[in-house]
Amino acid sequence: MNRKNKKNWTILIYADGNNELEPEIWKSKIDAEKVGSSDNINVVMQIARESRELAKIIRPNEIIPENDEEWVGVRRYYIMNTKSKLIKDLGKLNMADPHNLYDFIKWGMENYEAKHYMVVLASHGASFIAALSDLSMDAPYMMGVPQMCKALNMILEDVGHNIDILVMDMCYMNSIEIMYELGKKTKNTVKNVLTYISEGPISGLPYERLIDSIEEYSTTDDSLAIIRKIIDSIEMDLVAIEINHGKLKKIKNKVNSLAYCYLSNQGYKKKNPYELINSLDSSDPWYQYVIDVKESFEKIIINYKRISNNANNILNITTHEMFFSNKNIAYIVLIYYSLSFGKNNYWLNVITSKSLKLNQNIERVNTQVRLKPFVLHPTGLLSEIHAINIDLTKDELEKILNKLFVFKGWNYNEIEMKSKNQVKNLSKLNSYS
Structure with a gap:
């Protein structure tokens, strides 16, 4: 690239419409074109689109708008006001593959070099487990959070640029486990994260306001001012979080100390993980540890806005109880243990209802994170369908799932087997003693 054309931002x-969110993802491109690139900023989009018929199958009770520009696959655009420039048609591409996320960011930074970078990830989110679902391939896929974070973390190492603002336009990504994974190294790619407080609307963020906020502050180096402007201008429950290695390390240590204190005093009072992290009884032996954890959380929160009446935590920690026996380690536990926050942390004992002596099998897990998408088990896909059809009965949801399998030509047993094989490959625990 000619450095004379180097812009400020x-x-x-990375707009993943290879799923039932395709109508909203396509609209996000149209919204971005209301502002587009300028003398100070480049706006580049890799957008994926699956057949709109798929959206109609998964969302049967909604009126899905007609497709105003009929094509499917993945394309890269240089976003301009009203008329964007098609850079490349990539054909069919798995947007859940972390290699493809990495390639897009690397390509974008090398071809549109700037002083500062914002990366936007738009799709489904499932907390520390996964994000970016893709239903366009031979099976339903998602990108594991460990894999997503690894792809992002590789950018600084390989390209030499930071991501000043990472926007996660996905639900349930305000998790301390995810923030820690992004900031686990002394030098990390991502500096700040902007995301929803728990869940966002199906329509996603208004991209014209994101771009407008960058444009307004494009001649300064003040990323925090841009973040505050974005939050102020959007009427949604949003939070901005600093990715600071030192602060995140202290948070993990304080959570570990809280968990150890609780496990050492289990005969005193039984609490589930959610009750423990929100303890307000000053007579509890672990009360001060709870205060320390909450104060450490506050130190990485840059700004937030809550317009709804929900009581969701601004920054979450996993409190969902996960159970496993001596002969069966659940896949969700394996994913949690693959995250750096879960290692050498007694919080894992708390959420798996284990004593101070954790089942030794978990320590034999292969935690090497490989840049591969994972096949979504049919029950996981059913959960995704339920999330977008919360009023439907179990029978109605299963009918949608079956219709989707027929439409895609998927074999239920084959996908179930692929999913189970992933567990074996991750754990390398084919049998237990």
């Missing part, structure tokens, strides 16, 4: 949007 480049916005790279």
Whole structure:
């Protein structure tokens, strides 16, 4: 790239519409074009689109708009006001593959070099487990959070640029486990994260306001001012979080100390993980540890806005109880243990209802994170369908799932087997003693 054309900001949007969110993802491109690139900023989008018929199958009770520009696959655009420039048609591409996320960001930074970078990830989110679902391939896929974070963390190492603002336009990503994974190294790619407080609307963020906020402050180096402007201008429950290695390390240590204190005093009072992390009884032996954890959380929160009446925590920690026996380690536990926050942390004992002596099998897990998408088990896909059809009965949801399998030509047993094989490959625990 000619450095004379180097702009102050480049916005790279990874818009995953290879699922039932395709109508909303396509609209996000139209919204981005209301502002587009300028003399100070580049706006580049890799957008994926699956057949709109798929959206109609998964969302049967909604009126899905007609497709105003009929094509499927993945394309890269240089976003401009009203008329964007098609850079490349990539054909069919798995947006759940972390290699493809990495390639897009690397390509974008190398071809649209700037002083500062914003990366936007738009799709489904499932807390520390996964994000970015893809239903366009031979099976339903998602990108594991460990894999997503690894792809992002590789950018600084390989390209030499930071991501000043990572926008996660996905639900349930305000998790301390995810923040820690992004900031586990002394030098990390991502500096700040902007995301929802728990869940966001199906329509996603208004991209014209994101771009407008960058444009307004594009001649300064103040990323925090941009973040505050974005939060102020959007009427949604949003939080901005600093990715600071030192602060995140202290948070993990304080959570570990809280968990150890609780496990050492289990005969005193039984609490589930949610009750423990929200303890307000000053007579509890672990009360001060709870205060320390909450104060450490506050130190990485840059700004937030809550317009709804929900009581969701601004920054979450996993409190969902996960159970496993001596002969069966659940896949969700394996994923949690693959995250750096879960290692050498007694919080894992708390959420798996284990004593101070954790089942030794978990320590034999292969935690090497490989840049591969994972096949979504049919029950996981059913959960995704339920999330977008919360009023439907179990029978109605299963009918949608069956219709989807027929439409895609998927074999239930084959996908179930692929999913189970992933567990074996991750754990390397084919049998237990």
